[in-house]
Amino acid sequence: xxxxxxxxxxxxxxxxxxxxxxxxxxxxxxxxxxxxxxxxxxxxxxxxxxxxxxxxxxxxxxxxxxxxxxxxxxxxxxxxxxxxxxxxxxxxxxxxxxxxxxxxxxxxxxxxxxxxxxxxxxxxxxxxxxxxxxxxxxxxxxxxxxxxxxxxxxxxxxxxxxxxxxxxxxxxxxxxxxxxxxxxxxxxxxxxxxxxxxxxxxxxxxxxxxxxxxxxxxxxxxxxxxxxxxxxxxxxxxxxxxxxxxxxxxxxxxxxxxxxxxxxxxxxxxxxxxxxxxxxxxxxxxxxxxxxxxxxxxxxxxxxxxxxxxxxxxxxxxxxxxxxxxxxxxxxxxxxxxxxxxxxxxxxxxxxxxxxxxxxxxxxxxx
Ligand code: 13P
Ligand code: MG
Numbered sequence: 001x002x003x004x005x006x007x008x009x010x011x012x013x014x015x016x017x018x019x020x021x022x023x024x025x026x027x028x029x030x031x032x033x034x035x036x037x038x039x040x041x042x043x044x045x046x047x048x049x050x051x052x053x054x055x056x057x058x059x060x061x062x063x064x065x066x067x068x069x070x071x072x073x074x075x076x077x078x079x080x081x082x083x084x085x086x087x088x089x090x091x092x093x094x095x096x097x098x099x100x101x102x103x104x105x106x107x108x109x110x111x112x113x114x115x116x117x118x119x120x121x122x123x124x125x126x127x128x129x130x131x132x133x134x135x136x137x138x139x140x141x142x143x144x145x146x147x148x149x150x151x152x153x154x155x156x157x158x159x160x161x162x163x164x165x166x167x168x169x170x171x172x173x174x175x176x177x178x179x180x181x182x183x184x185x186x187x188x189x190x191x192x193x194x195x196x197x198x199x200x201x202x203x204x205x206x207x208x209x210x211x212x213x214x215x216x217x218x219x220x221x222x223x224x225x226x227x228x229x230x231x232x233x234x235x236x237x238x239x240x241x242x243x244x245x246x247x248x249x250x251x252x253x254x255x256x257x258x259x260x261x262x263x264x265x266x267x268x269x270x271x272x273x274x275x276x277x278x279x280x281x282x283x284x285x286x287x288x289x290x291x292x293x294x295x296x297x298x299x300x301x302x303x304x305x306x307x308x309x310x311x312x313x314x315x316x317x318x319x320x321x322x323x324x325x326x327x328x329x330x331x332x333x334x335x336x337x338x339x340x341x342x343x344x345x346x347x348x349x350x351x352x353x354x355x356x357x358x359x360x361x362x363x364x365x366x367x
Pocket of ligand 2: 012131132
């Protein structure tokens with residue numbers, strides 16, 4: 001059987017209201033247009049949203065970074081941009097201002113995560129979609145899923161996992177990449193990925209039996225478009241479960257203890273990452289708090305059987321309550337760190353206007 005590819009491609013096409021969520025008309029239009037491509041380019045598709053991110057989940061046999069698949073996603077985003085402009089949605093078309101479509105969406109602003117594999121007899125897959133977070137936010141969760149036996153007892157109990165996993169890490173500052181193996185190189189791995197503003201886990205592979213792909217996060221290129229920093233925030237992540245990979249519950253467990261991530265208001269604040277059901281994947285309080293939804297599918301001959309809304313479970317109520325508490329504690333700090341991101345992590349030029357007006361008033365300290 002030919003390999004199947006899952007492509008998750010997403011963009012902010014226009015927010016309702018502000019940056020809160022995606023308008024239902026966009027969801028309907030995108031679903032219809034992608035359904036039209038099924039049987040031709042696509043095997044199956046599912047359209048959803050996380051906050052103001054319009055998310056396309058597509059299966060096909062064209063492999064990763066395929067110009068036709070990416071071209072299809074781009075054209076559907078463009079069609080949706082027309083609707084967003086008609087509705088005068090917030091920031092309509094901002095993500096599409098890069099001046100056209102290159103060979104794939106890496107050349108444009110929509111973010112993508114793609115995973116190509118030979119289907120197992122049973123192929124459970126989880127798709128994590130977030131809003132108001134920055135790339136690198138998944139580092140913590142991926143480490144706990146694939147390298148922490150306190151989260152994933154399968155690392156001890158399942159011989160198929162005992163060989164550990166290999167983490168492909170990208171350095172966003174120096175544009176280099178390294179692959180580090182767990183458990184042997186765990187400390188070095190943590191030394192890097194514990195700084196998620198610079199080092200981002202892009203892929204995880206099982207070390208035993210041919211380095212089978214286990215997880216992929218969305219691409220990282222950041223850019224300034226139309227004078228506005230857009231970047232590739234609000235990343236997505238695809239993870240395979242069971243049979244040689246962590247169990248579904250082991251993959252979800254890291255989200256039961258809220259991690260503090262960068263993003264939230266104006267992309268400039270730390271906040272707790274709240275696991276939510278799809279019906280709660282809308283950002284309101286202080287434009288957040290940052291949130292993650294997760295859809296589970298069984299992939300069967302490329303068909304997406306599901307979805308199951310994985311965080312629609314009282315098992316995550318306590319995590320959500322703790323997120324509210326953490327949000328309250330951080331909000332007390334107002335414009336102070338550690339709620340506001342450290343200067344080096346703010347969007348480039350974020351405080352230039354202050355320096356322009358007040359820079360000349362600073363005088364050297366007397367010696
Ligand atoms: P997004 O990351 O969803 O674009 O939100 C940005 C923002 O400014 C929220 O206050
Ligand atoms: Mg967003």
